[in-house]
Amino acid sequence: MAAHFDTEYQRLEASYSDSPPGEENLLVHIPDGNKSPWHHIENLDLFFQRVYNLHQKNGFTCMLLGEVFELVQLLFVVGFTVFLANCVDYDILFANKLVNHTDSSKVTLPDAFLPMDVCSAHIRDNVAVMFVLVISGVFWLHRLIKFLYNVCCYWEIRSFYTNALKISMAELPYFTWQEVQARIVEIQKEHQICIHKKELTELDIYHRILRFKNYMVAMVNKSLLPVRFRPPLLGEIVFYTRGLKYNFELIFFWGPGSLFKSEWSLKPEYKRGGNRLELAEKLASRILWIGIANLVLCPVILVWQILYAFFSYTEVIKREPGSLGARCWSLYGRCYLRHFNELDHELMSRLSKGYKASSKYMNCFLSPLLTVVAKNVAFFAGSLLAVLIALTIYDEDVLAVEHVLSSITLLGVCITICRSFIPDKHLVYCPEQLLRVILAHIHYMPDHWQGNAHRYETRDQFSQLFQYKAVFILEELISPVVTPFILIFSLRRKSLEIIDFFRNFTVEVVGVGDTCSFAQMDVRQHGHPAWMSEGKTEASIYQQAEDGKTELSLMHFAITNPQWNPPTETTHFISQLKERVHREATGDAHTHTLTSLSESEPRSLIANFLTGPPSLASLHLGRHGSMTNHEPIGNSDGASALRSLSVNSMRGSYSSTHRSAGHTSSANRAMVGSGTDARTASSGSSAWEGQLTSLVLSEYASTEMSIHALYIHELHKQQSQGELSRHTWHRQDSDDSSDSVTEDRGAGGGNPSSRNPIPRSHTFPVSTPTSTPAPVSNSGPPPDRGATPGQEEAPVQTNSQHRCWANTVSVGSEGRGVRSARGPMGGWAEDGNQGRHPYTVPEEGSEDDTPPNIHKVT
């Protein structure tokens, strides 16, 4: 330490005296006290999740009432079912047995009830009924305790809303999440709910709420989870149920002995690469035990599942209006289509917007054979029905004849079913365009769907994302039986890959804890060169997120959270992309420039999907309700809306007042087409103005995102045209990349060049994008990337907020090697990859996915 002090401070000679405490000349302090209890919250993950939940459930009272009713409902359903099964004398009801009434001949309902003691004896004798009753009793108690616990917890959140955020419960349903979030960010400055930083960012909040979901999305994206199976006869199926998901989460995130120490940190031994084999073995044995436990508890889970399905099913309907239809987005689809850092309501609104188009698309594929049969069945059933009805009208005594009423009902049902197989005569389906519209909402789709929208393979694969609700329920019900086997036989084999995944893709972010590195949305670390991040990414094939997930997630997050300040590189990426889209929009919608000299620029892409296919713009902007004005707006309107949006958000004025003002004006400008809306937006009362603006904003954000998604896909398509795509529909598991896969690929087209000559079916008017310019990157040598020597350096995270522990600290030099491209362990064996062009890898499943050492653990 310093040996001598040369300061200018001098000792005061005269008046220095060491006075005892309690004297009045001492310094007097005023305590600031802890007026708010909201500083320094211990478990911020849970806290933010609850804040989000309460917002999604529209406030405390709504939530409370909903839960109470659910409890009552459960009691009612179980009680009523048991009563119907055991306490009703059906013989009396069906008049097979006579009741000896003295006063009248009428049979009353109470006559059909068995007396109390008989009834309870029935129940007691029946073991199965007792079993169900006990389980549902436990289930109900569990829910009751859960309910009471939640009431206590959420009461606190409620007071957080009212006292700290200054949002009363009555107003809460009219606040968007973005506004709530902005307030949270605001009060952090005052209360310091998170003690690591002075200021919270939107991304921090998202990371905390979605920590595990991001991991799941990333694992599905990298095809790590065993959800695709190839049972004999059935072809490839996706099996991903709630039970399976619960087990995955139990194993990875919170169960006993899971990989995570607490909600926010991975256990340190999993961050080190040293004993990965031991850890993998440990994980494998744990999976085995959980699998066995699942097997043993199978009957209990089955009953539980039925009860649970019943209740969550009603909840699903409440949450997702689209689910009233015959189809729903599968659980796998939700994982596959979800962006990183996308909250539930954002995903749901996106998918719901795509629902109509999707079901329309699925309806294109009515089998002509079935149609013929259905038409004829409907004809015969209809004539019978007509006769019966006519007779009834003539004399209603016909109804009294046995089974006439039931046959009328049955015939009616039969006709309804048949009608659903007969296509509407006056509708013309354009699967290719429908798929475009769907893409605008769901944002992800495998490459080979484009141009193949009319084929059955595409339809089948799409139906994995968008399944029949009946199939969904069926899968849920067989899940207790199948889950243990999946765990024991499929997941266990992947334990080493899982360990590697968590080690390689976990970063510690200050103030957030361990998160999935994909969720950082860093184009440099996880970008995919075929998806706009050419030249910017340093990721190896193992590190690249598939399907352009990093890029699209980044755009989505930046658009939904305009106040978010991304790190500079990312900002650069975003603004560059926005500028390109903007240029396309202005240049082409108005002047229709011809293909310009700069070949690399995919000119008229926007024009392609704004003007090219008839009324696509209006399709997706107007008809599907993604805009507030429901009249279809013209192409130029759409373009100008886009332009004003992107100009505005590029301006970079992030102060909130400025922002809202700017966006109001942009909204006004864009909505000139429908004057009324514009007027309400501008002349609304001051109290409503903010809310309205933010609602309008979120609508525009989703439109903007749709346009960007389409643009990115279009660009990607052009880029990969003529080249061998390394991209395949769902990277195959290492073990089932068998011959059947390649066969399927050949036909289904994982490979665009072999796909092109496929004769198009005549039944569907296929829209070939006529105005597409000649594929620009067709013959040119594919840009050299991926194998640059610069990649050997471990990516240095320049973002000052984040410390990348896995990269620099805890893993040390070894981890460095892993994270950089040529990881010796984990990842994909890429030996000899240096000279190989990534695009020439036709199937990564067979070569990339499986280093020999992964097969050691079985």
Added chain:
Amino acid sequence: MNCRSEVLEVSVEGRQIDEAMLALVHTILLHRSTGKFHYKKEGTYSIGTVGTQDIDCDFIDFSFVRVSSDELDRVIRKAVGDFKDAMGNGTDGMGQISLEFYQKKKSRWPFSDECIPWEVWSIKVHVVNLANEQERQICREKVGEKLGEKVINIVEVINRHEYLPKMPTQSEVDNVFDTSLKDVQPYLYKITFQITDTLGTSVSTTMRRLIKDTLAL
């Protein structure tokens, strides 16, 4: 995990353990203690003085400053002594002592009061065996230097403007400060130690998590 955590690592000889630990723990506590608060009627308070004291180490070329409170010293010495006993004598080993500062938060009835840590100092200790007297001599000096570095390290960390619990009112003073000592008033702290890297969390925490997770909405 809403708390800062700092890690210090030292490697020492067996007999130096307690002095090294005392030096570090006392240094941290010196900066995390205030004088006693004397509350006055108008809701203001004055702060008493804190004396300091230089301590010379016997087995290390090092002296450190500590709060001159024998009571506090006794508590720390006891904790460090326990740690040393648990480490065993003379063998190679790894151990970790953590000094955790927390504040209490009153909760509503069904829940017990929460202790929420806001800063955790983990001191990792490697014990080395030395063969002869010459090596011991070198070690004596080197450990002294190392400790000096650590002290500067600690001061740097503490000098940063980071979250500290707000100064409490009279009724809340027990939630922030340890008021049991009569001459000094450190922030509420807790000293725990752990000998080897025990794998996994204890059964009780796992069970608690399991229950909490099933209850969560």
